[in-house]
Amino acid sequence: MISEHNEEPMLEFFDLGDSTQFKKIDLEIVQEIEENSRSISPIIFEIFEKLMKQCLKGYNFTDEQISFVEYLEFYQEVNRLIPELKKKIITEDCYSSVFYIGDTHGAIQESFKIVDFFYKLFQTNKQIKIIFVGDYVDRNPYDLENLTLITSFHLLFPKNVFLIRGNHEDRLINTHYGFIDNLLRAFREKGEELYEEIIKYFTHLPLVHIAQMHSGDKLARVMAVHGGIPIDPLNFLEPAILEDIEPKLKCEVDKSDKMDVYSVSMLWSDPDDMIQGILTGAHLHGRMRFGFPVFKSFIHANNIQLVVRGHQKWNNGHHIFFGGQLYSLFSTQTYDGKIKFEPKILRLDFGQTPKIIPIDFESLEKELISNTN
Numbered sequence: 001m002i003s004e005h006n007e008e009p010m011l012e013f014f015d016l017g018d019s020t021q022f023k024k025i026d027l028e029i030v031q032e033i034e035e036n037s038r039s040i041s042p043i044i045f046e047i048f049e050k051l052m053k054q055c056l057k058g059y060n061f062t063d064e065q066i067s068f069v070e071y072l073e074f075y076q077e078v079n080r081l082i083p084e085l086k087k088k089i090i091t092e093d094c095y096s097s098v099f100y101i102g103d104t105h106g107a108i109q110e111s112f113k114i115v116d117f118f119y120k121l122f123q124t125n126k127q128i129k130i131i132f133v134g135d136y137v138d139r140n141p142y143d144l145e146n147l148t149l150i151t152s153f154h155l156l157f158p159k160n161v162f163l164i165r166g167n168h169e170d171r172l173i174n175t176h177y178g179f180i181d182n183l184l185r186a187f188r189e190k191g192e193e194l195y196e197e198i199i200k201y202f203t204h205l206p207l208v209h210i211a212q213m214h215s216g217d218k219l220a221r222v223m224a225v226h227g228g229i230p231i232d233p234l235n236f237l238e239p240a241i242l243e244d245i246e247p248k249l250k251c252e253v254d255k256s257d258k259m260d261v262y263s264v265s266m267l268w269s270d271p272d273d274m275i276q277g278i279l280t281g282a283h284l285h286g287r288m289r290f291g292f293p294v295f296k297s298f299i300h301a302n303n304i305q306l307v308v309r310g311h312q313k314w315n316n317g318h319h320i321f322f323g324g325q326l327y328s329l330f331s332t333q334t335y336d337g338k339i340k341f342e343p344k345i346l347r348l349d350f351g352q353t354p355k356i357i358p359i360d361f362e363s364l365e366k367e368l369i370s371n372t373n
Contacts, residue, residue, distance in 0.1 A: 040155060041077040043070065048152040051145060055112040061145055068187045068194065071144070075197035078151060082204045085252045089208040089242055090162065096127035098211045100224060100346040102310040102317070102329025103166065104132070104150070106140030106178075110331055110343050110359045111149055117364040118153075118161075124372055126160070131209050133310040134166020134226035134267075138177035139335055144186070147198070165205035166226040166310065167267040171254040174199075203252045207266050208242070210304075215350040222306045222348060228269030228290055229298045229307065230262035236278045236294055239301040256286075270312060271295065271321040271328070292322045299325065306354070308346060317344030318356050331359060 047070060054061050099118075104111050118130060136150055137143035154161040167173060174180045174195070183191030209224040223229075230240040240262060251263040259267075268287050272279065275291035299307065307326045312319070313335065319328045331343045343359040347367075357367055 040081065041073075043073045043077050044152050044155050046070070047074050047148060048156065051108075051149045051152070052112075052115075054145075055108065055149075059109060059112075059142070061142060066148075068190050071148070071187075072190075072194050072197060074148060074152075075194065075201060078155070078201050079197060079204075081155060082201065085204045085206065088206055088249045088251060089210065089246050090164075090206050091210040091212060092129065092162070094127075094129050094211045094213045096125055096129075096349075098129045098131065098213065098222065098348045100308045100327070100329060100348070101130065101132045102331035102344070103135035103168075104146055105135055105138055105168070105332045105335065106143030106146045107332035107334055107343070108142045108146040108149060110333060111146050113359055113361060113364060114331075114345065115149065115153055116361075117368070118157075120368050121371060122160075129160055129162065129211065131162045131164065131211070131224045131308075133224050133308065133329065134164050134205075135168040135310060136163075136166070137179040138168045138174060140178070140332070140337065141182060143179050143182055151201075162209050163205055164209055164224060164226060165202065165207055165251070165267065167256060169202035169205060170256055170267075171199055172257070199254050203254055207249065207251055207263060210242075211348075213348065213350045218350070220305045220350060221303055222308060223299075223302075223304045224308045225266050226309060227267045227311045228265055228271060228288070228309065229295060231265045231269065231278060231288065231290055231294065231298075232261050233278060233280055233288060236290070237297075239294075239298040242302050268311075271309075271326055273321055295322055295326065306348070313341065315341055317342045317358070318346070324354075327354060333359075 047066060050064060050066055054063060057063055101114060121128060132150060136147040150163065154163050168177065180195055183195050187194060207225065211222040213220045213222060230245055232240065245262050248260060249263050250260040253259060256264050256267055265288060270287055270289050272289040272291055275289060276293050277291055278294060279289040308329065310329055312328055314328065314330045317330050321328065327346055329344060329346055330341055331345055333339055333341055333343050335341065344356050345359060347355040347357055357363055
């Protein structure tokens with residue numbers, strides 16, 4: 001058994017403790033994961049385990065510190081496994097619960113709790129899906145550790161865990177909001193070499209995840225995106241059809257100012273209950289706003305029942321727009337090094353009211369208990 005207070009937690013992958021931490025995964029699941037992961041370099045497992053140890057030791061990232069060479073090898077392997085942007089819009093058939101995680105911005109404490117929760121829930125239901133809606137770096141000092149933990153989590157569970165791109169997965173934004181500075185502080189000039197591997201990975205992240213939730217012959221479509229719906233500001237009354245615009249999306253680039261208008265809108269725009277059309281202007285710093293009529297036209301045209309996004313800060317970790325048809329999540333407690341928010345995640349089950357869950361061990365344990373009853 002491993003607890004956060006053990007002096008020397010011995011950690012082996014697939015046997016990561018219990019209590020408020022990890023439980024051993026069933027042999028059948030272990031075999032399935034190993035089968036899916038045969039082509040993955042051992043560096044992915046090794047870095048994942050090291051980060052788990054550091055989290056269990058009170059988030060002490062100087063203990064058995066991960067070296068520049070290890071991080072570089074990790075992201076070189078990531079780019080070998082994900083050498084291109086295969087799908088800009090991912091569509092997945094889902095037959096169980098789907099969980100959504102908002103911006104994490106280097107808050108590895110929350111991300112660790114989410115991983116812990118997933119491992120336990122996986123014991124009883126290996127069909128669940130988890131979608132992270134972007135913004136893994138900037139704003140906090142442990143953004144490299146946070147990004148690496150979530151990325152390894154995805155690579156080890158590729159059928160269950162999905163990452164989409166946020167507006168902070170961007171070279172210009174990383175220059176101004178801390179990520180590149182953190183890399184240079186940790187690795188000096190070598191940080192630039194590591195960043196080039198990471199920004200290449202960022203350009204390979206999709207922009208949208210569509211969960212097609214099934215129950216018998218019934219279907220509900222849920223769209224996950226970081227910012228907002230795709231809008232052409234010059235033709236906002238005409239709803240964009242996702243299938244039609246996907247080939248036109250120019251998003252496999254390192255900065256949003258090189259992207260098309262639809263990609264920029266999906267990364268940067270915000271919903272607004274107080275307007276009818278759209279709102280643009282220099283005072284919004286590139287963050288176009290869209291009202292309910294524009295949103296309604298889009299979801300009807302694309303047969304979408306719910307949209308889940310991140311991008312905005314909320315003191316209580318979430319906000320509901322447009323009569324419950326759009327959920328906005330924020331999943332970090334700390335921001336710019338200060339504790340400011342009550343982070344939340346979202347759980348969706350077909351035919352049930354969306355459920356907001358606080359990211360703390362007590363709330364997540366209650367969720368696990370209710371899931372097994």
